Amino acid sequence: MLRLRQICLIAPRLEPVVEDLTSVLGLGVAYRDPAVAMFGLKNAILPIGDSIIEVVAPTTGDTPATRFLERRGTGGYMTILDTDSIEPWRTHLARHSVRIAADLAADGYLGLQLHPRDTGGPLLEINWSAGWETGAYHPAGPDWQPQVVRESAAALAEASIVSPEPDALARRWATILDRDAPADRTIELDRGRLCFTTGESDGLAGMTILTTNPAAIREAAIARRCPVGPDFVIIGGVRIRLTADPFSRKEARALSG
Secondary structure, eight states: OEEEEEEEEEOSSHHHHHHHHHHHHOOOOOBOOGGGGGGTEEEEEEEETTEEEEEEEESSSSSHHHHHHHHHOSEEEEEEEEESOSHHHHHHHHHTTOOEEEEEEETTEEEEEEOHHHHOSSEEEEEEETTTTSSOOGGGOTTOGGGOOOSSEEEEEEEEEEESSHHHHHHHHHHHTTOOOOBTTEEEOSBSEEEEEEOSSSEEEEEEEEESOHHHHHHHHHHTTOOBOSSEEEETTEEEEEESSOSOHHHHHHHTO
């Protein structure tokens, strides 16, 4: 089992992006994880349904994060999936010569950050939490669930990944994630999906969110002077597509809880 659980954005300064997300999408900050300091980062965790949007910013120079910003600038940083069982993934990843860049462990939580040279695309992580569907989620802190707001932005439904060779990258990720060969450059997960499109370089370009009121989000984005389009807003360098019916009524019910 795999679902799209978390999307991470990176910016040179944390608060302007956090303020745009809270003001435009109506999300709240549930947690700021002191543990990310070991990576030279600070962060903010914003729940969206039972998924997470995270924003990180570097606190020191000459780290992977600062080098990423120098290469690509503000934008998408990581795509994070969670699973109901982590150990089979270790065997599967080794079989396909995908190295583990960071092997994470905490109380009731295990995470595998995959080596970007083996995956291509944005940084990719697979993690597991005790309780999986309804339990705690360590990266979001101990009290994230009461911070969930569903007034406007209800769920994270899709990650949009770009590459100069999107077909090849989609096939590679399908192999890594043990999914069927992608149809129309799309990998279907058990919850959510990954879509691959053409871009100048590999990266995480956007997300799709389920919303009950896309017009209100667009109006709030205009007020914040964020770029907007007919069905999207741009925050923190990523295009956030707004939809009231992501893929099917069944999935919409699941995503919205």
